[in-house]
Amino acid sequence: MKVKRVAVIGAGTMGHGIAYVAALAGCKVRLTDAQPDALALAMSKIESLLEGGLKRGKITEQKRNQVHERVRAEPLLGAAVATADIVIEAIVEDLAIKQRLFVDVERAAPPGALLATNTSSLSIGQIASTMTHPARLVGMHFFNPVYVMKLVEVVTHRRDSRAATERAVEFARQLGKEPIVVRDSPGFASSRLGVVLGLEAMRMLEKGVASAEDIDKAMELGYNHPMGPLKLTDLIGLDVRLAIAEYLHATLGKPQYEPPKILKEKVKKGELGKKTGKGFYTWSD
Numbered sequence: 150m151k152v153k154r155v156a157v158i159g160a161g162t163m164g165h166g167i168a169y170v171a172a173l174a175g176c177k178v179r180l181t182d183a184q185p186d187a188l189a190l191a192m193s194k195i196e197s198l199l200e201g202g203l204k205r206g207k208i209t210e211q212k213r214n215q216v217h218e219r220v221r222a223e224p225l226l227g228a229a230v231a232t233a234d235i236v237i238e239a240i241v242e243d244l245a246i247k248q249r250l251f252v253d254v255e256r257a258a259p260p261g262a263l264l265a266t267n268t269s270s271l272s273i274g275q276i277a278s279t280m281t282h283p284a285r286l287v288g289m290h291f292f293n294p295v296y297v298m299k300l301v302e303v304v305t306h307r308r309d310s311r312a313a314t315e316r317a318v319e320f321a322r323q324l325g326k327e328p329i330v331v332r333d334s335p336g337f338a339s340s341r342l343g344v345v346l347g348l349e350a351m352r353m354l355e356k357g358v359a360s361a362e363d364i365d366k367a368m369e370l371g372y373n374h375p376m377g378p379l380k381l382t383d384l385i386g387l388d389v390r391l392a393i394a395e396y397l398h399a400t401l402g403k404p405q406y407e408p409p410k411i412l413k414e415k416v417k418k419g420e421l422g423k424k425t426g427k428g429f430y431t432w433s434d
C-alpha cells in the first residue's frame with residue numbers, strides 16, 4: 150500500500166532532505182523540529198532545492214507547485230504525527246533523546262503508523278527498548294544529500310516485525326531509493342566498511358605513503374570509486390567520522406576502527422572538512 154502521509158521529525162541536514170524527496174514522490178509531509186528557526190531554515194532550503202531543480206530542468210513548474218502544497222512546517226510534534234502513515238525521525242544522534250522522542254511519538258501517531266529512525270550509528274534495538282510496541286520501529290538510514298544518494302539501509306532488530314521491514318523497503322522504493330536490509334549491528338553495512346577505508350587512507354597520509362590527492366586518485370581511478378576516501382571524509386565532516394570511528398572501536402573492539410592521530414588533531418583544530426573550509430583539502434565555498 151502506498152504511503153500518503155509522512156511526518157519527519159528533525160528539520161536539519163537530513164530531515165529537510167527526506168521531507169523534500171517524500172513530497173517529490175507524492176506524499177503529504179509534515180515537518181517538525183524542536184527549534185522554530187530550524188523549521189524556517191529547512192523550508193527555505195527546500196525552496197532552494199526546488200528553484201535549483203527548476204533551473205536545471207530537473208523538475209517542472211507544476212511539480213514545484215505540488216511540492217509547495219505538500220510540505221508543511223508544523224511546530225507541534227503531536228499535530229505533525231497525528232495522521233501519519235509513516236514517521237521518520239532525524240533528530241540529534243543521542244540515544245536517550247531518541248528513546249524519549251519515540252515514547253511520545255508512539256502515543257501521538259496513529260496505531261498503524263510505521264515508525265523509523267534515521268540514526269547513522271545507534272542500535273535500533275536500544276532505541277526501541279523503551280517503547281510499548283518496539284516492533285513498530287525500524288531503521289531507515291538515508292544518505293546525504295538525500296535527493297542525490299540512492300541507498301537506504303533498512304535496519305531490522307531483534308524485536309521488530311517482518312511487516313515493518315517490508316513496509317520500510319516498499320516506502321524506500323516509493324521514494325525512488327534502493328533499499329538494502331541490514332541486521333542491527335554497529336555501523337550497519339555502510340559505515341562499518343566505509344570507515345575502515347577512510348581511516349586507513351588517513352594512516353597512509355600520516356606515514357607519507359602519498360599525498361591526499363594521490364591516495365584519493367588511487368581509489369577513484371584504480372577502483373572506480375566516484376570519490377576518494379579523504380575527499381568523502383571532508384564532505385561527511387571529520388567530527389562525524391571521528392564520532393562513528395570511536396563508536397565502532399568501542400563496540401566492535403577491532404584495531405581498524407581506532408581513530409588515527411591526524412583525525413583527532415584536525416577535529417581539535419576545528420578542521421572539520423567542507424563545512425569549515427578545511428579538512429584534508431581546502432574548500433573555497
Ligand code: NAI
Nearest residue numbers: 159160161162163182183184187239240241242268269293
Ligand atoms: P542536524 O543537526 O542537521 O539536525 C537535527 C535537527 O533535530 C535540528 O534541527 C534540531 O533542532 C532537531 N532536534 C533535536 N532534538 C530534537 C527533538 N527532541 N525533537 C525535535 N527536533 C529535535 O542533524 P542531521 O545531520 O540532520 O542528523 C540527524 C540524524 O540523521 C542523526 O541521527 C544523524 O546521525 C543521522 N544521519 C546524518 C547524516 C549526515 O550526513 N548528516 C547521514 C545519515 C544519517
